[in-house]
Amino acid sequence: MQRESPALVVRPGLLAAGFTDEELKRWRAQGRLVTVRPGVYVRATDTGPDHPAARHGLAIRAAVQQLAPGAVMSHVSAAVLHGLPLWAAPLDRVHVTRNRRSGGRRSRYLHLHAAALEPDEVVLVAGIAVTSVARTIADLARFLPFEPAVVPADAALHRGLVTRAALADAVERSSNRRGNTAARRVVAFADGRSESPGESRSRVALQRAGLPAPVLQYVIRSADGTAIARVDFGWPKLRTVGEFDGLVKYGRLLQPGQVPAEVVVEEKRREDAIRDEDLRVRRWGWDDLDHFEPVAGRLRLAFDAS
Known part of the structure; x- marks a missing residue:
């Protein structure tokens, strides 16, 4: 359930209600009022937002x-x-x-x-x-x-x-x-095929590393045309695919009644099916985006093996 935003309390309203600036100063010092900007506060008893x-x-x-x-x-x-x-x-x-x-x-x-x-x-x-x-x-x-x-x-x-x-x-x-x-x-x-901030940042990292531009949301098909999987990044001519692993991604994959371990097992089976199509799979996560060269190196090795 989405948390409701706290009610704002403004200085003019408090003064009109009979409170004094001295009281407001004391309440701020005591932590009973939290300043949002000068003259606008939230009560400390209100649950404040937990996201920037x-x-x-x-x-x-x-x-x-x-x-x-x-x-x-x-x-x-x-x-x-x-x-x-x-x-x-x-x-x-x-x-x-x-x-x-x-x-x-x-x-x-x-x-x-x-x-x-x-x-x-x-x-x-x-x-x-x-x-x-x-x-x-x-x-x-x-x-x-x-x-x-x-x-x-x-x-x-x-x-x-x-x-x-x-x-x-x-x-x-x-x-x-x-x-x-x-x-x-x-x-x-900019490309609307990027489905998350992690994928957007990955595209920037791939470009900065001087790697070939990937096909976004690449659909892998078997010899008879059956769709096997859709991956974040594909280099079909280089027989390589890439996946950005964000924790939110796995949360989206959870079905009612499933536990995370089941999703991990399913993802392993999916990756095995991709590899069965003679495709090399390379993965990276949030921490890798700040230091992408090791990932870029693994991708280059995969490309060279094609």
């Missing part, structure tokens, strides 16, 4: 109560509201964009961007003004390094929230903006 994106969502709700009209949630904050996955993206500040030429600034809790916003680049999510998915991905592609920007771009395409043409248009609408060269790289590389 959920905590950022709470910060967004707090910011909305204090921002003047015209502020549009953008960048990582828009990604959180659209439900897009983020990896290695800073969530310490709420990001908003105002439709003006200048006046951008950063504070401890807020990153204000000043940039042109077209009417079709703003949508409502749960009553909050947010940049559209296409504009959000374009902004992230300008703002984040390549790999962290690819993760939400792949997810947006995979979920059918945006098209590649819409992403390209979102970038080219402001063709002279800083970071557009990097944004074009992200859009050109």
